[in-house]
Amino acid sequence: MDRRSFLATTAAGAAALSFPAILRAQSKDPLRIGFPLPLTGPFGALAADQQRGATLAMEELNAQGGVLGRKVEVLFRDDQLKPAVGAQRTKELIENDKVQFIVGGLAAHVQMAINEQTKKSKVLFISVSQSDEISAKPDASPLTFHEALNPTITSRAVGSWIAQNLGKKWWIIYADYAWGKQNNMVLQEVLAKQGGTLLGSTPYPLGSAEFSAHLPKIQGAKPEVLVSMTPGADNIAFLKQVQSYGMKKNMRIAQPLHWLPQLKEGGPDLYADIFGGTSFYWELADSVPSAKKYVEVYQKKFNAPPGDYGAYAFSGVMEVARGCTLAKSVDSEAVADALRKSPTYDHYKGKQWWRTCDNKSFQDLWIVKGREPGKTKGEWGLAEIVTKIPANEELDRTCKEKGQA
Amino acid sequence: MPDLATLLAQVFTGLVLGMIYVLLAIGLSLIFGLMTVVNFAHGALYMLGAYLGVFVLTHTKSFWVALIVAPLMVGALGLLMERFLIRRLYGRSPDDPLLLTFGLSLILVEGVKVLWGKIGLTLDPPRALAGAVDLGFMAFPTYRLFLIGVTVAVLIGLYFFLGRTNIGLIIRAGSRDPLMVRALGIDLGRVWLVVFGIGTALAGLAGILAGPMRGAYAEMGVTMVIESFVVIVVGGMGSLLGAVVAGLLIGQVVALTTLFMPKAAEIMVFVVMAVVLLVRPSGLFGEAGLAE
Numbered sequence: 001m002d003r004r005s006f007l008a009t010t011a012a013g014a015a016a017l018s019f020p021a022i023l024r025a026q027s028k029d030p031l032r033i034g035f036p037l038p039l040t041g042p043f044g045a046l047a048a049d050q051q052r053g054a055t056l057a058m059e060e061l062n063a064q065g066g067v068l069g070r071k072v073e074v075l076f077r078d079d080q081l082k083p084a085v086g087a088q089r090t091k092e093l094i095e096n097d098k099v100q101f102i103v104g105g106l107a108a109h110v111q112m113a114i115n116e117q118t119k120k121s122k123v124l125f126i127s128v129s130q131s132d133e134i135s136a137k138p139d140a141s142p143l144t145f146h147e148a149l150n151p152t153i154t155s156r157a158v159g160s161w162i163a164q165n166l167g168k169k170w171w172i173i174y175a176d177y178a179w180g181k182q183n184n185m186v187l188q189e190v191l192a193k194q195g196g197t198l199l200g201s202t203p204y205p206l207g208s209a210e211f212s213a214h215l216p217k218i219q220g221a222k223p224e225v226l227v228s229m230t231p232g233a234d235n236i237a238f239l240k241q242v243q244s245y246g247m248k249k250n251m252r253i254a255q256p257l258h259w260l261p262q263l264k265e266g267g268p269d270l271y272a273d274i275f276g277g278t279s280f281y282w283e284l285a286d287s288v289p290s291a292k293k294y295v296e297v298y299q300k301k302f303n304a305p306p307g308d309y310g311a312y313a314f315s316g317v318m319e320v321a322r323g324c325t326l327a328k329s330v331d332s333e334a335v336a337d338a339l340r341k342s343p344t345y346d347h348y349k350g351k352q353w354w355r356t357c358d359n360k361s362f363q364d365l366w367i368v369k370g371r372e373p374g375k376t377k378g379e380w381g382l383a384e385i386v387t388k389i390p391a392n393e394e395l396d397r398t399c400k401e402k403g404q405a
Numbered sequence: 406m407p408d409l410a411t412l413l414a415q416v417f418t419g420l421v422l423g424m425i426y427v428l429l430a431i432g433l434s435l436i437f438g439l440m441t442v443v444n445f446a447h448g449a450l451y452m453l454g455a456y457l458g459v460f461v462l463t464h465t466k467s468f469w470v471a472l473i474v475a476p477l478m479v480g481a482l483g484l485l486m487e488r489f490l491i492r493r494l495y496g497r498s499p500d501d502p503l504l505l506t507f508g509l510s511l512i513l514v515e516g517v518k519v520l521w522g523k524i525g526l527t528l529d530p531p532r533a534l535a536g537a538v539d540l541g542f543m544a545f546p547t548y549r550l551f552l553i554g555v556t557v558a559v560l561i562g563l564y565f566f567l568g569r570t571n572i573g574l575i576i577r578a579g580s581r582d583p584l585m586v587r588a589l590g591i592d593l594g595r596v597w598l599v600v601f602g603i604g605t606a607l608a609g610l611a612g613i614l615a616g617p618m619r620g621a622y623a624e625m626g627v628t629m630v631i632e633s634f635v636v637i638v639v640g641g642m643g644s645l646l647g648a649v650v651a652g653l654l655i656g657q658v659v660a661l662t663t664l665f666m667p668k669a670a671e672i673m674v675f676v677v678m679a680v681v682l683l684v685r686p687s688g689l690f691g692e693a694g695l696a697e
Binding site: 041042048205207209212220236245246266270 | 408410411414415418421422425515518523525527529530535537543544545546548549615617618620622623624625627628629659660663664667668670671
């Protein structure tokens with residue numbers, strides 16, 4: 001066990017001990033959930049949010065007396081954003097730490113490696129990555145669940161909205177890896193279906209901080225909308241450079257996803273009037289009852305509102321617990337069957353459901369827009385909700401298209 | 406085929422990008438050229454320059470004060486690194502300082518996350534440099550034009566310091582033949598301390614200058630250190646002129662490949678490096694034997 005995971009486990013244990021319900025539940029072995037996530041590396045801020053969300057779920061469950069009378073323990077392990085490390089940590093979690101379930105994964109490629117391990121060991125895995133090739137053949141399995149959105153749903157939903165509301169002449173720029181490429185492909189299909197024109201589509205290497213060489217060409221093409229898939233720190237560098245070239249005045253900027261840590265980092269000067277999709281934004285507390293409850297508890301504990309990644313992690317852990325309670329068992333197959341049998345749930349943002357043919361979660365998403373400087377609400381009220389796009393299985397590939405019929 | 410205006414805009418963008426590469430690489434080149442120490446912490450010190458820049462900026466409200474103070478703070482840290490850690494490794498295999506500085510860079514990156522958190526910081530250009538200027542063929546950010554000025558000033562300053570001052574003379578002599586310089590009664594330890602301080606301060610300067618274009622985040626040095634290595638390897642390890650020529654060359658390579666074949670832009674940089682190394686193993690302006 002390395003220092004980081006030792007600290008994470010002891011901290012989690014210490015936090016759990018402060019709840020009296022635990023003492024009653026301790027008569028049995030705890031229910032253990034392993035959670036690999038990229039705590040170090042460029043997605044560290046998103047992973048930290050995931051860790052907070054999952055910790056909160058654990059504490060909530062333990063405060064209610066645990067699951068099946070057993071205390072819940074979530075064991076966090078740093079996968080360093082590397083598939084080999086993710087696989088190794090998952091293997092250790094299952095074999096040495098004897099976890100019954102795995103929730104977690106942030107990046108598409110690491111999640112694949114985690115899934116290979118859980119499939120091999122026949123352990124239920126709820127992925128909270130924004131990419132879901134693992135729910136299609138050949139990676140899919142009856143024990144592989146996918147809680148988050150995916151590029152198909154996000155780009156079909158957000159892309160159609162952009163074409164109908166912001167303009168139909170696009171330039172797309174995307175990070176040249178699985179998530180970026182999938183979004184690019186789906187967006188181009190959407191644009192064609194909407195009768196729009198694609199002026200250009202350029203890949204760039206993920207983790208790049210320099211976009212200036214891409215900009216003259218885009219400026220020259222004069223698109224109505226510049227659609228960007230520049231995740232993590234790339235997003236800040238990209239938007240700063242686009243703004244400094246005076247392009248924000250001449251075109252609308254939209255992205256399939258907005259990320260709250262980046263919104264906070266870049267601030268309203270950078271994000272004003274930039275449109276993006278999101279699976280969760282904390283101001284939903286004003287309109288969705290379960291969101292209100294979730295945001296309040298999270299805010300109270302961590303002194304900052306939750307982001308979308310933390311919410312996925314929270315919901316993933318809660319679903320494991322719900323499955324165990326329904327199945328009255330911690331057996332992975334029994335839990336998976338129970339979740340498919342009662343697929344509807346609502347942990348933090350309204351009704352969601354599992355599509356039983358591919359274990360994919362369906363859920364609402366929202367279009368948000370960065371607020372202008374001076375119009376933000378407090379430190380974190382950086383975006384306003386433009387519209388809701390209701391959960392709809394037609395936004396995803398069918399199970400047949402995924403080889404799952 | 407793009408029209409002439411786009412091509413012109415692209416070449417100009419590449420020119421400015423090249424100057425930025427020079428600015429990023431110059432501190433690394435200086436330290437290697439004069440001390441044959443490969444400072445792998447260059448990227449982390451660059452990142453620290455940006456973070457300290459934000460820190461000073463929030464306390465003084467002046468970008469210009471931060472532009473001076475933050476590099477001095479990074480340089481001071483560089484002095485401590487040289488005096489207490491790197492100095493112990495002189496005369497040993499060049500791998501030793503490389504490993505040491507690599508370890509230091511990991512400590513700095515994680516340390517910054519502990520101190521400032523995992524979410525990066527905002528660093529805006531001063532108002533006078535915000536916005537874009539119309540160059541006729543394209544709108545171009547004022548701030549990037551300002552960076553060219555800074556890079557040229559740094560290069561001229563270094564040229565005069567190394568070429569026209571007594572201490573510059575000693576530094577150059579020390580890099581050619583340390584034994585002889587010592588025999589003349591000169592304390593080379595102090596000279597190398599100064600060089601390392603300047604080199605690290607330049608990393609810090611590059612960091613605070615990059616912040617307004619790229620943001621400030623803990624991993625910002627990771628790609629930058631690779632870019633910088635490419636520039637000084639192509640230019641010839643330790644050659645300032647080489648760094649300038651290579652920086653401008655790489656700037657054009659990136660700009661033009663991005664225009665015609667964006668997928669290949671990253672790999673082309675390494676192709677150019679490989680070709681240069683095949684034809685001239687010590688780089689365009691490198692002295693043979695320096696890195697052996």
